[in-house]
Every structure is written in structure tokens, then in C-alpha cells.
Amino acid sequence: MFSMRFTSNMKLSNQTTVLQFHLLGLTDDPELQPLIFSLFLSMYLVTVLGNLLINLAVSSDSHLHTPMYFFLSNLSFIDISVSTIVLPKMLVNIQAQDQSITYTGCLSQTCLALLCSGLENCLLAVMAYDRYVAICHPLRYTVIMSPCLCVLLVLFSLLISTVHALLHTFMVLRLSFCTDLEILHFFCELAQVIKLACSDTFINNLLVYIMGVIFFGVPLFGIIFSYIQIVSSILRIPSVGGRYKAFSTCGSHLSVVSLFYGTGFGVYMSSGATDSSIKNVVASVMYTVIPPTLNPLIYSLRNKEMKGALRSLIVGLSFV
Template sequence: MDITYLIILLPHLSIRFINNIETRNQTMISEFFLLGISDDQELQPVIFSLFLIMYLVTVFGNLLIVLAVSFDFNLHNPMYFFLSNLSFTDISLSTTTIPKMLVNIQTQNHSITYKGCINQIFFTTCFCAFENCILAAMAYDRYAAICHPLRYTVIMNSYFCALLILLSLFISMANALFHSLMILHLTFCIDVEIPQFFCELTQVLNIACSSTLINNIVIYVVGGILAGIPISGIIFSYTRIVFSVLRISTAEGKYKAFSTCGSHLSIVFLFYGTSLGVYFSSPFTNSPKKTAAASVMYLVFPQMINPFIYSLRNRDIKVSLKKLIGKMHCFL
């Protein structure tokens, strides 16, 4: 059931395909400049320290979840299989953006190469979509466990779970690859400053000289579909879960059923709440710096908090983490 090596391999194959394409950037732009969150030099050490801590916490916390699920056979079930993939995605998404930002601050050089920018667009788009799909798969898993407990092992079998992950990864990669290839056909002029700490797709489109009408249409149409279907699936799953739980006669049974969904619901509200908040507030925000700071709320903060949500609310994860930390301590 562990297909982490496929998740690592496939994006690298796609990005190699991007790098081997002869781009049509007719203005021969070789680099962009990431303006970051603030241009105040006195704040740079604070920003560097803050993001370094957040990145280390994100990687360490999510890595512990992945290791705990991998080495504890009691956690080899669909719910924790999806959780380990979510943690791996959180590590990958943070690694795509934060290390480059830290290097730029440390070297006081805010440039990023043209290919590096395309790579960031590909990976951030891919992993954001992949996380979206995983959250929907986790909601369906909870629906099957609560609404169809007798058929749960049949519905959520190993083959079906692996197929969900591979299909989600394929769709996410195809979407990211399509957007990245469309960027390659744009023309850029002298102004190559991006008011972000990473190459965000919409911000790169804003500085293009050529027409981006088709790009924007594709973003809204494809984005609406890829976001709408998982969100609809999550709403459907939890609607059915609520009706099923309300039919349980005992208060203890209701609490037990709802408690299995608490961690996932917290992550769903955190991910979609921050994303939608930034999306709806950005048209009313005139300051690019505020927009860049707001992006942290959906691209950095949820990925850091997710391990704490599961480790604090889930007894099985707590027990497994204690065993893992004990083994690591003995090994050291």
C-alpha cells in the first residue's frame, strides 16, 4: 500500500519534461525577482528566523507522522494511509517554496531563474491540487467507516485506496503541467518583479506582456472543477455522516462516531478556510505585501499545524509516536 516512491518519482519525470522543452519566451527573460513579504531590511532576520522555524516544524512534524504510520502495523489502514500521504504532500509543498525564500533572504539576492520559477509553479499547483484530492478521499473514508461499517473493509480495500491516490496524483500533475506549459508561451517584458515570496501562477500572469485571457479562463474553469468536485464530495460525505450519527441511540456512540472525524474536519476547515479567505480578500487588497503575507495562511500555516491536529486528537497516533520516539532514542 506504500506508494510514496511513485509520488516522488512522477513529479520529477514531469518537471524533467518541462525543462527539456524549448521555451517560447521571446524576450529571453532569464530570471524573475521575488519581492517577498517585506522590503524592510531590519525585518529580514526576523522573517528568516520565523520561516526557518516554521519549515523545520513542518518537516519534522509531518515526517514523524509518515514514519509512525510506516513502522506501526496497527496504523496500516486506509485512514492513516491517506494521512501519511497528506503529511508527505505538506512536506513537499513547503519544500517547494520556503527554502528558496530563505536562501534569497540570506544572500540578499531575490532573483529566481526562469526555469526555477516554472518549476515552482508546477510543484505548488500540483501539490495544492493533490492535497485537495486527499482531503476528499479522507472524507469518503470516514463516510464508508461510519455509514457502512460492515462493508468498510470491502469498500476501502488496498487496491481502491492506492487507485485513489494514483488517480489524484495523475490529475494534479496533469493540471500543473498544463498550466506550466501555458506559461512557457507567454512573453515577458522588462518588469519581472513578482510581489510574492514564491512564483505564484496568478502573479506571474500579472507581469506578462502578452495576452493572458486564455490562461485566466483555464485557471477559473479547471480550478473550479478540481476544487468543486472534492469540496462537493466532502460536503456529501459529512452530510451522510451527520444523518447516520443522528440515528445512533446512545450519546456515547454519537461521540465516538464524531470523534473519528474531528481531526479531519479541523484540517478541512483550516485548509479551505485560509484558502478561500485569501481568495476572496485579495480583490479588495491593494497592497501586494498584504497579499503575499496572506498567502502564508494557506501555503505554510496549515502544513505546519496538521501534524499537531492529528497527534493531539488521535490516541493511536499518540501511542505510535511515543513508540517511534522511544526507538529513536534507543538508537541514538
């Protein structure tokens, strides 16, 4: 009787006591590691520098103290956060040739990645609403999009994103992990962590699908609805120049939305169409790394006001 109880306790201990996971990254080929390190270090530096310049340009130019650029500043901060959550740990692991990450570190990375991706998802919907008000109700724009409402929209986005991230994280805490704690990824993605559990994951997987449809589907529906109204209003503008000017204010946002949701859907389509872990990891790179890197370029190249502010900022910094 004592022997059976001891064995059962040992088995439970082995399942629940997890010291660390192992991030296998993009490849285990040692010859490719320096190339991957250099590539992702460059992308991280471009992401941080580009988004910092966006924030500095918005804060230094009084002409950009508008709701649209207030939301853009928050989006740039989130892009820096996403890259900082994922890439530095990956670069340190490559440099140290150590693939380990602690249990606490892994769950923290999962939670923060969910928080930032959810917050970006909500902010893109808020920015679509901002463009809808600006084009469909231009005379009431400053009244509707008051500074108080802008702050409340960001805080509400932060609140629901935090609840979403913590809900998934707490549900992972109830799982038991045995052996073979190798994550076929370069960061602790929620789906990959759930796959390693040796306890029942039905509720976790169900929650992922339900919350995915609700939490990402509703903002996407809001963006689509906003742009249907925007296009309808633009088509009623009599002059071609007026139509182009109205639509040009939405060009950058549409590009960022297409990049964010396009790469996100690419991840799920890739994972559903193939069992190749390498292809899934590459698809996730497109989702987590590429958008934060390209977003500053999209807004700086397609926006005359932003280009002017960046030019003034760079000139001012050169004389310091």
C-alpha cells in the first residue's frame, strides 16, 4: 500500500514540476545559426529604431497631435513590445547555444505575446473607427473623437486584451507536463505549449478556438464594416481629387491591417494544411516579426505628414 502511494506521488510530481522548456528555434543546423542571428538582430534593430522614430516624430510635431497619430504612437509602442518579448530571448539562445527557457519565463512570454497581439488587434479596429468618423462625419470629427474618448478606447483595448491573455495563461497553469518538453518554435506560442501537456487539453483547445473567433473576429468585422461605410461615402464625393484625398488617408491603415490579418490567417492556414513544423514556424515569423518591422515603413512612405515630421526630426537631431 505504501509502495503504491509513493509511486503515485512520484508520478504526479513528475507531471507537475516543470523546470524548463527547450525552444528548438528555426533550425538545428549550426552553420545556419550565425545567419539567422544576424538576420533577426537586424530586423529587431530596424523594428525598434523605426517605431521609436514614429513616436518621436508624433510627439515633436504639433500638427500630428491628432487622434489618428495618437493611436499610431500606441501601435508603434506595441510593435516594439512584441519584438522585445520574442526576439531577444531567441538571439540570446542562439549566441549562448542554450535552447532552454524556464517554465515561468515561458508562460510569461506566452501571456505577454497574447496581450500585445490582442492589443494590436483592438487598436487596428479603433483606428478603423477613427477613419470612419473622419470621412463619414468630418464636421463632427473633433467632437466625437475627443481626447477623453481616445484615451478610453486605448484603455478599454488594454483591459480586454489583458483579460484575454490572462484567461489563456491561467488555463495553461492547470495543465500537467511530463517529458519531451521541446517546443518546435522560436518562442513559447500558446498552441505549441498546449501540445506538450500530458493532461487533457480539450478545454484549452476549445477556449483557443472560441476566443479566437470572438476576440479577433469581432474587431475584424468592425474594420470591414467601417471600410464599407468609408467606401460608400468616398464614392459619393463628386470630384476625383476629393475621392483620392479621402481614400489616401486610409491607405497606410489598410496596408497594416492587410499585413496583420493576412499573415495571421497564413499561420492558421499553414498549420491546418500541413503538419510540417518548419513551415508553421516560418509562418509564425511572418506573423510576429514581419509586421512590426514593416509598419513604420508603411506609415512613413505612404503618409506625407509623417514623412515631413520624420524629415524635420532627423534634421533636428543632426544639428544636436
